[in-house]
Amino acid sequence: MQRPSIQAEDVLHHFLGISRALAGQLDFQSMIEAISREVCFILPHDHLDVSLLLHGGQHLHAFETGLHTSWGDFAELSMPTAHSPIRAVLLGEVAFLLSGDAMNDPRFAFPEAFNRPIFNAQLRSRLHVPLRARGEIIGALSCSKHAAHFYTLDDVRHTQHIADLLASYLYALRQTEQATKLAVAEERLRAREEGLRLGASRLTDTLENERQRIGMDLHDQTLADLTRLHRRLARLRKQGSLSGDDLQPVCDGLQESMQELRGIIDAVKPTVLQLFGLEEGLEDLLLRSVHNSGLRIRTKLQDHSGGAANRLAEAQQIALLRIIQEAVNNAIKHARPRAIRIDIRAEGGQLALSVTDDGVGLGEAGARETGGIGNMRIRAQLLGARLELGPGSGGRGTCVSVSLPQHALASVPAEEVPLP
Structure with missing residues (x-):
């Protein structure tokens, strides 16, 4: 396909436009939407996306603009890098991927490749270059067109320049996002620990009150009953009368005291549960x-x-x-x-x-x-x-x-x- 050529001054102008569009963008989705128009003058596209590696390169998030595909679902979730159809770029195995018809390109059709969006959206021409920051690959920039054989090797060079321009910003944004998430997690942990500390303190006070109540029950009820029974036995011994009729109230009193004591013990430690x-x-x-x-x-x-x-x-x-x-x-x-x-x-x-x-x-x-x-x-x-x-x-x-x-x-x- 014959495309109108773009002058070097125009390329520079739109590169500066990309830099201006980046200013003030604080999240990945807003960023890619902001730069899409400027990128389109240099690299016409029907679909533009950025993939960012996570967890030591094992997973990635994807952010897209233009067409919405199921790749966009991985802005919130994450995809295993091994399932990405552009894993060769993400893993540094190739310098770039350029395909005239991705729907018939075996490089995107390996087992477990999540390539359905290519066919569903009919993204035939595809161009992918790595995003590098601090000497390592942090993701990839991808452009796609419905028309077949749209992109050329000249487009690879322009795309890599755009990727180099974006990479440092994306790296800083990713570090900021991770630091923010870490700070939020730490704050939640501190709040939880403080809540547990206050809860434990309140429960300790409650348990202390419960211990005091149990002590009062033992003193006012069980101990008093046992003291009363002791006095009755002492009185019967002095009288020299220890017949069955005399001892029956004592036995009944002991039985009641034992029952009350069992109730107090069960309240402290539930034996049926243990057994x-x-x-x-x-x-x-x-x-x-x-x-x-x-x-x-x-x-x-x-x-x-x-x-x-x-x-x-x-x-x-x-x-x-x-x-x-x-x-x-x-x-x-x-x-x-x-x-x-x-x-x-x-x-x-x-x-x-x-x-x-x-x-x-x-x-x-x-x-x-x-x-x-x-x-x-x-x-x-x-x-x-x-x-x-x-x-x-x-x-x-x-x-x-x-x-x-x-x-x-x-x-x-x-x-x-x-x-x-």
Whole structure:
């Protein structure tokens, strides 16, 4: 195809135009769109794209203008460099690629080559040159036309000049973007660490209050009962009367004290969970909580996870049980429900446990985020889980759900999860 020649002065003018177009462009997509018009005077094209190498050259991002193709999807995602149809340029195996008809060029048709856009957009004439900065290839500049045999060796020289002009800017933009992402990641990490530190501090205070409560229960209830029984036995010994009828109240009192002590011990460390797993521990918790309330509440527990919850580390199981315990106790205390159910599910990469009741709903208590809800949020945060509160089925009652990514189930050692 005969093309009108372009004068050297015009080439220089448009090179300067490219430099002006680059000024102030802070992202790759805006940059390539800004330079496309100036490039078109030197290198007419129907499609222009820039490929930038990532991760030591193993992957790349692609930014395009003109025609939109599926290569443009790799502006957000990344393509393995080995699948790029221009990998020979990106890997430095050739100085450039010039094709008169890429749709019939075997260089673009190797196994696993992502070359569909060439055929879908009918990009016959193709020209590719490397982008070099600091002595290394950082990507490639590509021009394409629908017409076959459009580009010549003279165009290769012009394209390489444009690539050299762009490379330093693209390198600086890439370094800036990576530094920005790193700074954002570090800031998020600091924020997360600070949140965990504050959460751990609040949980420590809560646990200290719980220890004090347990101490008071032991002092005011169990110790007082044992002292009373000791005095009764001492009085019976002085009287010289130790018949069966006299000892029966003492035996009954000891039985009650032992039962109360077992309740306190179970509250500190759930033995059913340790012996039989989280599912049995949750069912025991649900039954005991309802029984101790004296209320008539229907209960149900269903495990749809195939036993996934029982495969958690013990510390993770205990942390989840404490969250569910708080949710059940809140429902019994505040919601006046007729039924409470616990569901365990493993789907969408998440292990989720939910407590649903048919009571009065969250109301103002939920809006205020009471201490119990706050404690649940802290425990979930320290576990790396997500806690959600909302209405139950059909908008009635309350549903409390805690979900943990399944990839974290095996990756978080027990000693890293704070024991309540």
